[in-house]
Amino acid sequence: MEYVIEMLNIRKEFGNFVANDNITLQLKKGEIHALLGENGAGKSTLMNVLFGLYQPEGGEIRVRGKKVDITDPNVANNLGIGMVHQHFMLVENFTVTENIILGNEPTKNGSVNISSASKKVAELSRQYGLNVDPNAKIEDISVGMQQRVEILKTLYRGADILIFDEPTASLTPQEISELIGIMKKLIAEGKSIILITHKLQEIMDVSDRVTVIRKGKGIGTVETAQTDPEQLASMMVGRQVTFKTEKGPASPTDEVLQINGLTVEDARGVAKVKNLNLSIRKGEIVGIAGIDGNGQSELIEAITGLRKSKSGKIIINGKDITNRKPREITKSGIGHIPQDRHKHGLVLDFPIGHNIAIQTYYRPPYSKGGIMDYAAIEKKAEEIIAQYDVRTQGPHEPARALSGGNQQKAIIGREVERNPDLLIAALPTRGLDVGAIEFIHRRLIEQRDSGKAVLLISFELDEVMNVSDRIAVIYDGSIIDTVLPSETDEQQLGLLMAGHSKEAAVVQSEEGVNNHVQ
């Protein structure tokens, strides 16, 4: 069998820390090879070794059978290896073509020859079905399109081995299925792909083989056709993982949150939430399903007091909190796991202990007469760290140094410990691996079972389906329908999220099933 890339027994150390310990990855020509591992397992390190950003301490790399020494990214480029980064490296106010030729500009009589480059970009785009306008500005195109520009960039430079680093992290479900189509097209045109991910469904959908690494060690390589998500998950985490979160039926009681006719505008004065109504009772989890940008962020910001509402009422525990200050709202019984944990959830330069106290620091026992009692904060932080399994060296470690999953656990610990009547969880598992996701889902359900209300906002359909007791579908700023998870499926939800009415969705969804059967 012909391998285009062989990474044999790679070892990479950082000081005393072994990031890659004897990992082997062999990429066949024309395959999509998934590289699976938890956050911090060493996936990126391995790929940075392949891309020439790190030099390995041991092992060897062969490209098309020949042993090579990849000393820097230029060597990797010349070997035909291209990387599609997770965080796009694009200049916002340049056009697609300008971004693609950046650093490698074709010149004619000393000036940049844009038109020939733009023709070549258009050609490549057609060949691989990427559908990118070479003259569009980056700031004007969608995230999915920007990613395709990154793909074009590698193709333009002649790559035939493409590394995709967590490519679906910021895409909508529709964009993900488009990307999968593109990847298949690339393979059909003779390229080979390494797909870095921790999402199991994606692997099952597109990959031919999977190499799993755990805590820096290579666990093994399996054929996708001969495995299933359960096996992959246990290889990745090192123990059995349950996907379907166990939970009993909900027994909702009194209403906690009531939203009537809420309208919220964004910074430009465009209404993002339009006449929205929603009610949540104690003892239930209500999931908001919707495609990103349909008013979810503005809705949360209005509830938590970070954004003014234009009209309508938000009532919590019978108290009107519309347009009140964040602290007053927090005190009325709301806890909030923010959607962007780095922007709103944590002060990254503060120790994790301070972060755990950031909602309560001004109250006794943490503050007495204006003087802080840091010892009390530390004690509480240690409790939460232990109870919520936050892996850290201790309360003094800066929040920045923790992995995403552990940062999230600390935030959840902080919010749940305040014992709020309503917990708002916005994309609580974004970017986390299955182990952490399982943990967080279990905590949300525990919160419900102790008689509290949970509002879950998520772009992941299976998360909404698994965790919620009721699903409210948001489209264009309004709740267009509320459904029960037991009475719907992903297809119907997907159509509702795209703005179809329930009746249309039911019909189309059934047709879809019939087509599938034929």
Place this chain on the structure above:
Amino acid sequence: MSNRMINLLVPAIAVILGLLVGAIVMLVSGYDPVAGYIALWQGIFGDSYAIGETIRQITPYILAGLAVAFAFRTGLFNIGVEGQLIVGWFAAVYVGAAFDLPKFIHLPLSILAGAAAGALWAFLPGLLKAKMKIHEVIVTIMMNYIALHVVNALIKTWSGGGDKTDRIMESASLRSEFLSSLTDYSRLHYGIIVALLMVAVMWFILEKTTTGFELKAVGFNENASEYAGMKIGKNIILSMVISGAFAGLAGAMEGLGTFGNMYTRGGFTGIGFDGIAVALLGANTPLGVIFGAVLFGSLKYGALNMPNAAQIPEEVVQIVIALVIFFVACGYAIRLFLTKISKKKEEK
């Protein structure tokens, strides 16, 4: 090499490197570096008079450094320390000269007047930043010019067209017979005690109080702080006001201690701007500010002796002093170098 060793070595190596390059500059310009450095040493530590004057010079640097560092720790760039210092100086001298009160009221009142004037001068940029998101760097720079010329005009008006204010009353003076006689009748005054006290105050506010917790949180991440229920605008204003008060105190020390009055000025004192470097050299920590101020104050004052004692022109002296400070600011590079060396040794 242990971290502690490196921490101690870095500034020492930096100063030596700066002096070496400075020596080359003097040699190339045709002056004797040995004589130059002896003159610098004598200027700083030569006799008790020099030591007294050096400490006097360090005093406003500490306070200006605290002002910059405090704002910086809370996410703000106070470039207006110079202007706040000037209004603080004038206000302190005004209260010191215009009233006749017992010392235990008059002196504290004059000092407070300086702090209050600086705080007020910083309040406006803070307010504009908090309410209208106008960047504090632009506003504070412009307010430096306003401070300079407004104070010049006030001095002229007050003195009936003259170029200096009345002298302050004895009851408002920081002058100290004791300190002065101890240092061969230098102008050393009690201001150094005020400055060191303020170092402790800054540490206490930032590390011990609930206000400090909020100020730091807002400085690091406004979004997360707002989400946690802190009032962003209030914290920005408060931070500027405290910073401005430190700057105003620096001016008060000059007015009530060193000079006893105030002259109209053709340009800035420079202390406020040097305060930025002092704060950065000290990594914006209270203790670090003392280190930065000692370095700045000693070099500035000691350098005055170099033209007299070693016939080195003022311009060359300024280059040499700038080089030393430059190398100290480059401490990071030296640290990197030391870490590499110690790693290699470990490998062997």
